[in-house]
Amino acid sequence: MIVKQCIFTANGAYKAHKHIKPIGIVVHSTGCNNEMLRRYVQPTSANADYKEIIADLGKNVYNNHLNQEYINGVYNDICMHAFIGKNDKGKVETYQTLPYDYACWGCGSGCKGSFNYDPTAHIQFEICEDGLTDKAYFTNAFNEAIEYCAYLCDKLGLKSESIVSHKEASALGYASAHGDPENWLSRYGKDMDWFRTQVKNKMKKMTADDKTKTIYRVQVGAYANEANAKAFLKKVKKAGFTNAFITKVEV
Numbered sequence: 567m568i569v570k571q572c573i574f575t576a577n578g579a580y581k582a583h584k585h586i587k588p589i590g591i592v593v594h595s596t597g598c599n600n601e602m603l604r605r606y607v608q609p610t611s612a613n614a615d616y617k618e619i620i621a622d623l624g625k626n627v628y629n630n631h632l633n634q635e636y637i638n639g640v641y642n643d644i645c646m647h648a649f650i651g652k653n654d655k656g657k658v659e660t661y662q663t664l665p666y667d668y669a670c671w672g673c674g675s676g677c678k679g680s681f682n683y684d685p686t687a688h689i690q691f692e693i694c695e696d697g698l699t700d701k702a703y704f705t706n707a708f709n710e711a712i713e714y715c716a717y718l719c720d721k722l723g724l725k726s727e728s729i730v731s732h733k734e735a736s737a738l739g740y741a742s743a744h745g746d747p748e749n750w751l752s753r754y755g756k757d758m759d760w761f762r763t764q765v766k767n768k769m770k771k772m773t774a775d776d777k778t779k780t781i782y783r784v785q786v787g788a789y790a791n792e793a794n795a796k797a798f799l800k801k802v803k804k805a806g807f808t809n810a811f812i813t814k815v816e817v
């Protein structure tokens with residue numbers, strides 16, 4: 567999958583740089599009728615990819631996005647690790663907004679503690695809600711979230727069982743009282759057990775392309791003379807090793 571980056575370097579959570587070792591994932595949905603990523607995600611002018619990201623997401627003309635310490639004079643205490651929503655062309659995309667070893671300001675806290683911080687820190691992301699009546703968007707957005715969770719689990723060594731909703735995190739005593747994203751899932755007869763099963767199935771089907779690619783090189787010969795190297799390559803290819811190639815090493 568493609569995860570684009572727009573790290574919220576101007577957000578207080580990034581500046582606080584509280585280190586975490588995530589043990590799970592919290593899934594949120596925004597609770598506002600605005601599925602456009604640009605409502606929340608914008609680069610600062612210091613971002614090297616500024617033009618590219620603005621071209622992709624469009625400009626937030628209200629300047630109420632979350633990549634700032636103060637939003638119209640009010641301290642911004644929200645920062646997620648990622649957002650899923652629509653780009654300017656209406657395509658569903660994932661944007662990472664905080665490094666995965668930084669504590670986010672996501673679910674708040676409950677009677678037992680907070681899933682924002684160690685020893686119970688979780689990766690947390692928002693799915694941008696629309697009016698909750700567009701089934702095509704629901705399907706696309708949650709498919710993206712399922713794929714993203716499978717990617718995160720693989721990358722961070724987490725299990726699909728470690729994924730909870732904000733609502734579940736609250737019931738466990740580690741988050742503020744919210745009902746997301748069950749408020750959205752329930753409209754289409756789905757729940758978090760369904761979500762976790764989808765992630766588990768996705769992880770089973772993950773191809774090498776879904777994971778970080780590692781190329782292993784096998785060397786079968788080394789020649790100081792190029793003609794000899796070429797002759798040997800021909801021989802190797804004839805023997806069936808059609809992907810063999812010559813690399814030059816300065817000695």
Ligand SMILES: [Zn+2]
Nearest residue numbers: 594732744746
């Ligand atoms: Zn939430």
